[in-house]
Amino acid sequence: RTVIVLNGPNLNLLGTREPEIYGAATLADVEALCAERARQHGLRALCYQSNSEGDLVSWIHEAGQLYRQGQLAGVVLNAGAYTHTSVALLDAIKGTGVPVIELHISNVHAREPFRHHSYLSAAARAVMCGFGVAGYGLAIDAIAGW
Ligand code: DQA
Numbered sequence: 001r002t003v004i005v006l007n008g009p010n011l012n013l014l015g016t017r018e019p020e021i022y023g024a025a026t027l028a029d030v031e032a033l034c035a036e037r038a039r040q041h042g043l044r045a046l047c048y049q050s051n052s053e054g055d056l057v058s059w060i061h062e063a064g065q066l067y068r069q070g071q072l073a074g075v076v077l078n079a080g081a082y083t084h085t086s087v088a089l090l091d092a093i094k095g096t097g098v099p100v101i102e103l104h105i106s107n108v109h110a111r112e113p114f115r116h117h118s119y120l121s122a123a124a125r126a127v128m129c130g131f132g133v134a135g136y137g138l139a140i141d142a143i144a145g146w
Helices: 027-040 053-068 080-084 087-096 134-144
Strands: 002-007 044-049 072-078 100-104 126-129
Touching (some): 002 134, 027 134, 053 087, 100 134
16 A cells, blocks of 8 residues: 655755754655655555645545555645645545645644644644654554554
8 A cells, every 4th residue: 555745835945944943854854754664564655745736636636546446545745835725735635535644844833823724624634733754754654554
């Protein structure tokens, strides 16, 4: 089975982007962590990043295909700022029925008020934030048990 890890806008800048909030790990570090953790659970990780909302929608559709074939363990989705704006991503999760963990590196509830609302949480199987990049590994641990 496959776990799909989707990172949205500006997460390609991990490591240099506001390191006091997001830490020093790069996106490559995060993707290596995910691949290794998935491997430990006997899962395959597919990791994608895009700054475009439509790419994220299309990858959720791809996940939906795997899901219908019984090959998807789950999706880890850090939609970045689209979390707070995107009805399209909400509809993609609802429309495919894929089991998603909504993930944020930072504790969004301790930050600006506009980060407190997520369009995605209503359709996510689980929501996690504030664990730093270690959260990706924890999310894969959880998905491995689904
Ligand atoms: C984020 C939190 C979002 O509010 C922000 O727009 C991001 C990253 C996080 O991982 O903490 O880009 O999703």
